[in-house]
Amino acid sequence: MVTPVSLGAWPTPLERAPRLAAALGLRELWIKRDDLVGLGGGGNKVRKLQYTCAEALEAGAHTLITTGAPQSNHARLTAAAAARLGLRCVLVLAGHEPPEWRGNLVLDSLAGAEVVWAGDESPTELAELEAKRHEGGHVIPFGGTTPSAVQAYVDCARELTAQEADFDRVVVAVGSGGTMAGLVCELGPERVYGIDVGAVADPHAAVAALLPTPPATLLIDQGQVGRGYAAFTEPVRDALKLAARTEGIFLDPTYTGRAMAGLIASCAANGLSRAGRVVFLHTGGLPGLFGHPDL
């Protein structure tokens, strides 16, 4: 395992959220603020990039290349990490260039990343071609999820346990699955409640594939996907409003909004309120709010 490069100030804050807890009927609710880590607007991808960038530097990389949706937070943070480390960055984004650049795309361009639109082609294949085109080109896979990047959320789980050992469950959004996998590795499958955002076809398989010994059951709620990854839903709108109006905390429309909508739904069905002490992992993503077509 590589030694991670430092891209943030740790630990991230763990804040009590008493007004949101009361609204949900939870005994206690904390919010782990990985959205507040310093680099590039913050978010869970920073912890992973500490490992993937260390691997890239060890391999002699000059250019970081990665893929994502047009509003990818991972792409934005790869651009920011490349800038911080004095590397170039190429982002291969899915689909066609939108008429207007908003949200994360504005930040990608401010950080100096070159954006390549995949159009109807596969972003993953194009990323490999870009790696050949650039001397010292190094591909960081989709979502920044590699086996060593999973260690990033083992680190986070340890940090959390040192801050507050007495919690029953952590609630987290599941995209490529790396964040949940790291938490499960350290905390065990019963203490981690994942909310699928619809980024991968089979989130159970995605998370299980990253674990050394996949457990029989992973707690993954697939009830918040709606019409798919890019679609905005009414439960997400309600979740965004509730977090903002009880705690002054802004969530994003794709990941943390869905995770909060899943927490709200589970509390309403009395699934999580019985657990009592819950940590909500705020994985960032706020710039996506300004790039979402339905908001």
Ligand SMILES: Cc1ncc(COP(=O)(O)O)c(C=O)c1O
């Ligand atoms: C804001 C935010 N939260 C959560 C996730 C999900 O993380 P993972 O891909 O490790 O499942 C992502 C991934 O893009 C993200 O951008």
